[in-house]
Amino acid sequence: MSRYLLDKFLYTVDRDPELVERYREDPAGTVAWWEAEMANRILNCVDAERSTWLSFTEDERRALREHDHVALFQMGAHPFLTLTLFIAMFERDHGPLEYQKAYGRAMQHISLPYPDIAT
Amino acid sequence: MAELAAVIASTHHPFYYRASTSTGADRPPFADEWVAKIERFRETLTVAEPDVLVMVGSDHFHQLWLDNMPQFLVGKAPFFDANFYNEEREFGLPRMLLRGEEELAAHLLRDGLDRGFDLAFSNELRIDHSITCPIITLRPQADLPIVPVYTNIFAPPLPQPKRFVQLGRAIREMVESWESDKRVAVIGTGHLSLELGGPRQFGEHGPDPEFDRKAVEWIAGGDIEGCLAEVSLDSLHAPGNATHGFMDFMLMMGVAGEGQKADHVDTLDLFHTMEAYFTWYPDGAPQAPGAPTEAVR
Numbered sequence: 001m002s003r004y005l006l007d008k009f010l011y012t013v014d015r016d017p018e019l020v021e022r023y024r025e026d027p028a029g030t031v032a033w034w035e036a037e038m039a040n041r042i043l044n045c046v047d048a049e050r051s052t053w054l055s056f057t058e059d060e061r062r063a064l065r066e067h068d069h070v071a072l073f074q075m076g077a078h079p080f081l082t083l084t085l086f087i088a089m090f091e092r093d094h095g096p097l098e099y100q101k102a103y104g105r106a107m108q109h110i111s112l113p114y115p116d117i118a119t
Numbered sequence: 120m121a122e123l124a125a126v127i128a129s130t131h132h133p134f135y136y137r138a139s140t141s142t143g144a145d146r147p148p149f150a151d152e153w154v155a156k157i158e159r160f161r162e163t164l165t166v167a168e169p170d171v172l173v174m175v176g177s178d179h180f181h182q183l184w185l186d187n188m189p190q191f192l193v194g195k196a197p198f199f200d201a202n203f204y205n206e207e208r209e210f211g212l213p214r215m216l217l218r219g220e221e222e223l224a225a226h227l228l229r230d231g232l233d234r235g236f237d238l239a240f241s242n243e244l245r246i247d248h249s250i251t252c253p254i255i256t257l258r259p260q261a262d263l264p265i266v267p268v269y270t271n272i273f274a275p276p277l278p279q280p281k282r283f284v285q286l287g288r289a290i291r292e293m294v295e296s297w298e299s300d301k302r303v304a305v306i307g308t309g310h311l312s313l314e315l316g317g318p319r320q321f322g323e324h325g326p327d328p329e330f331d332r333k334a335v336e337w338i339a340g341g342d343i344e345g346c347l348a349e350v351s352l353d354s355l356h357a358p359g360n361a362t363h364g365f366m367d368f369m370l371m372m373g374v375a376g377e378g379q380k381a382d383h384v385d386t387l388d389l390f391h392t393m394e395a396y397f398t399w400y401p402d403g404a405p406q407a408p409g410a411p412t413e414a415v416r
Contacts, residue, residue, distance in 0.1 A: 004185055011180055014205055043184060069316075079316025079360055080273070081180060088208055097390075100321040107318035114317060114360055118275040119185050 003076045004119040005054050009034055009064060010072075010081035012043070014088065024089040028065045035061070070106050076115040121223075123294055124302040125167035126399040128338060128371035129160070131176065131252035131308035132392065133210040149389060156385050156396065157256045163383045163398035164257045166405045167304055171220045172258070173227075173294065175268045175307030175370055176249030181205075182241075183269065189239030190278050191286060193231070194246070194267035195224035201246045201254075215251055220264035223297055227266060230293045236286060244269075249367075253308050270370065272309065272363045280350050283366040284343055287373020305374050309367030311335070311393050312358035319359060325393045327358035334365060335386055338397050341379035343372050375399040 013019040013034070023030040040051040056064070063071035067089075072082050083103065091099045135157065138150045181203045183189065201215035224240075231238045246267050254261050268290070271277055287307075294303045311334050312327035319326040337346040346369060355362045375381070383398035 007185060011184065015181075015203070017204060017208075043186060073316065078180070078274070083316035083320070084205060084209065088205065097321060103316075104314075104318050104320045104322075110318050113356060116275075 002054065002056060002060060003078075003117065005039060005056060006060055006064070006072065006075060006077040007081055007119060008039070008054075010077060010085050012038060014081060014085040020085065020088050023085075027067055031056075031061060031064045069103060070110075073107060073110065074115055076117045078117050079114075121171075121294055121297040121299045122302050123291060123305065123401045124169045124405075125164055125304040126291075126371065126375045126401065127164060127253070127257065127304060127306040128368050128375075128395075128397040129253055129256065129306070129308045130310055130392070130394045130396075131249050132389070132394055133206065133212065133248045133252060135252060136213070136255050137211040149387075153387055153389075153394070156387055156394075160383065160385060160396040160398070161257050161259075164304060164306075167400065168302060168405070169263060169304035170301040171223060171303045172263050172265045173223070173268060173290065173303060173305040174246075174250045174253065174265045175270065175290075175305065175367055176246070176253075177270050177272045177309075177364065177367060179247055179249065179273065181247045182245050185274060188271060188274050189269070190271045191236060192239040192241055192244075192269040193224055193228050194219065194241050194244040194269070195221055195228060196242050196244060197221060199244055199246050199265065199267060201251045203245065203247055206248050210248065212248055212251060212255075215254070215261060217246070217254065217261055218264040220266050222299070223294075223301075223303070224266045226297050227268070227290070227293050230296065231289060234289050234293075236289060249308055253306050257306065268307075270367055272366050277352060277363060277366070279352060280355075280366050280369050281347055283370040284347065284373035287370040288376075289373075290370075291374045291376070305371070307367050307371040307374070309371075310361060310364030311368075311395055313361040313364060313392050314359035315361040317360045321391045323390055324388055325359070325391065327362075328388075328393070330358035330362070331386075331393045331395075334368065335384070335395055338368055338372060338395070339381045339384040341372060341375055341377060341381070341399075343369075343377045346372065371397075376401075 311331040312325045314320040314326040381397040387394040
């Protein structure tokens with residue numbers, strides 16, 4: 001489990017307009033590139049000072065590749081980060097609030113307590 | 120010493136800006152009522168004639184990140200740029216620039232540390248909608264210098280609810296011990312029950328109307344003890360997965376003081392979440408010609 005790294009993916013993609021589009025259009029390619037190039041980048045350090053130990057599990061890679069926001073929720077990815085990024089990618093294909101409501105409906109089978117999101 | 124001109128607690132609804140500025144078919148049916156309530160709320164700050172605003176809010180993973188996450192942070196800088204690309208994208212929020220009040224920020228940091236609050240600080244802080252929403256609703260001319268105070272209600276492990284109340288009490292004492300002739304308003308924003316990214320989001324009302332009813336009662340009556348007796352880090356999961364933002368309301372109850380009834384209380388039941396607005400005048404309600412401020416409930 002690497003909740004932190006899932007959150008880091010969602011966070012770094014969400015804040016970059018180009019990456020939002022790239023992840024929408026090519027999720028598998030974006031996830032592979034991100035894990036190779038970005039996963040170990042410390043955001044407040046120069047590129048040369050990187051971490052050496054961060055990687056996704058196969059389940060995490062799959063959830064990200066498949067834009068599976070329900071699986072991400074169940075893994076404890078921060079729900080605000082997932083929602084914000086997914087609205088950015090998919091709201092445009094739907095009428096007003098349609099996407100947000102469908103997003104909630106897809107999780108109706110999940111009950112309290114929700115998965116822990118602590119990192 | 121500085122004077123505490125007003126204490127204001129509010130929800131921060133990022134859709135207000137778009138709803139209130141939209142026209143024609145784009146204007147939601149609830150916009151007019153919402154604007155009317157906000158204008159009345161705004162008047163409660165205007166009549167207090169503040170010179171400086173202490174703004175309590177919470178960064179939503181914009182500048183503050185999990186590799187270095189402060190629990191409580193004071194922004195000390197001459198200026199604060201505001202709002203981020205993803206807030207522009209999702210909510211249509213405008214980019215803003217606010218002045219900072221560095222003297223008061225330095226005082227809060229020094230005095231806060233000496234009182235046992237190990238406050239983090241930032242000398243270059245871009246603030247987000249938790250602070251710009253109340254600027255837009257309460258002081259749209261954005262002409263007053265601010266001191267941002269960020270709390271962590273977002274990235275567990277979080278501080279306990281009582282710690283928010285304690286910090287609120289301390290902020291009040293620190294503002295009132297600031298050697299200045301300025302009038303300071305403390306404005307803080309949080310949430311009532313709220314679900315984001317979970318199965319209960321974007322419903323007809325907030326996810327837990329019963330929690331909202333109780334919360335409004337606690338805040339309006341200054342019932343800190345009653346609130347602390349029922350609210351814990353665990354209990355806040357039940358009303359909605361983003362309800363820990365209520366702890367910023369608890370901080371503001373600490374600023375207002377135990378048993379202090381709000382001078383202005385208003386709510387608006389919207390889809391997804393309930394709006395709630397509160398104003399206290401520690402030295403009695405100011406009288407503005409032609410616009411007396413009355414409690415609305």
